Amino acid sequence: MSNDEISRVLNNPDNLIISDSLAGRIDFEDSKPEIRVTLTSKEQTVFGNFSGYSIESFEDFNEIAVSFLVSESSLDSILQIAPGLACSILLNNNTMGGSIFKIDIDSKRAELQVTVFLKSYT
Numbered sequence: 841m842s843n844d845e846i847s848r849v850l851n852n853p854d855n856l857i858i859s860d861s862l863a864g865r866i867d868f869e870d871s872k873p874e875i876r877v878t879l880t881s882k883e884q885t886v887f888g889n890f891s892g893y894s895i896e897s898f899e900d901f902n903e904i905a906v907s908f909l910v911s912e913s914s915l916d917s918i919l920q921i922a923p924g925l926a927c928s929i930l931l932n933n934n935t936m937g938g939s940i941f942k943i944d945i946d947s948k949r950a951e952l953q954v955t956v957f958l959k960s961y962t
Contacts, residue, residue, distance in 0.1 A: 877908040879956060881927035881940065884917045886910060890931060891953060904936055904958045909951040918945065918954055929956065936960065 875890035888908035896903045906929050910918070921927065921943065928937040938958030946953040 875932055877906065878930040879906075879908075879921070879927060879954075880930075881921045881925045884920050886914050886917050886921070886954070888914070888954065892955070893931075901959050901961045902938075903941075904938060904960055905955055906931065906936070906958075907953055907955040909949070909953055911951060915945075915952065918943065918952075921956075927956070927958065929958070 877888045877890050879886045879888070888910040890906075890908050892905075892907035894905045921940065923940050923942060925940050926937065927940050928935055936958065938960035940956060941959055942957040944955040944957075946955075
């Protein structure tokens with residue numbers, strides 16, 4: 841699946857087709873479904889709700905950043921996932937894999953926002 845396809849699917853999880861003029865009059869905030877994220881690395885599995893995605897392509901690899909919200913009870917599992925480990929991320933029935941090079945944890949909300957940065961070699 842190409843990067844454009846992944847972005848298109850993640851930005852339209854309900855496969856909703858609507859005109860731009862009508863979309864401007866509808867409040868979609870309350871109707872957005874939660875997109876589940878599953879991060880697996882070694883013996884750790886963390887589940888969360890998708891909150892963002894970016895990808896930057898280089899000559900021989902892609903840098904992928906996936907952000908998701910988790911409960912504080914997941915913190916111990918997240919802290920056991922270290923940079924350098926291989927991991928896979930299941931997002932809307934699409935799996936991405938690579939080597940973790942950074943993990944950010946933002947605790948300014950009721951839930952933790954975790955951003956995992958991967959290098960995926962092409």
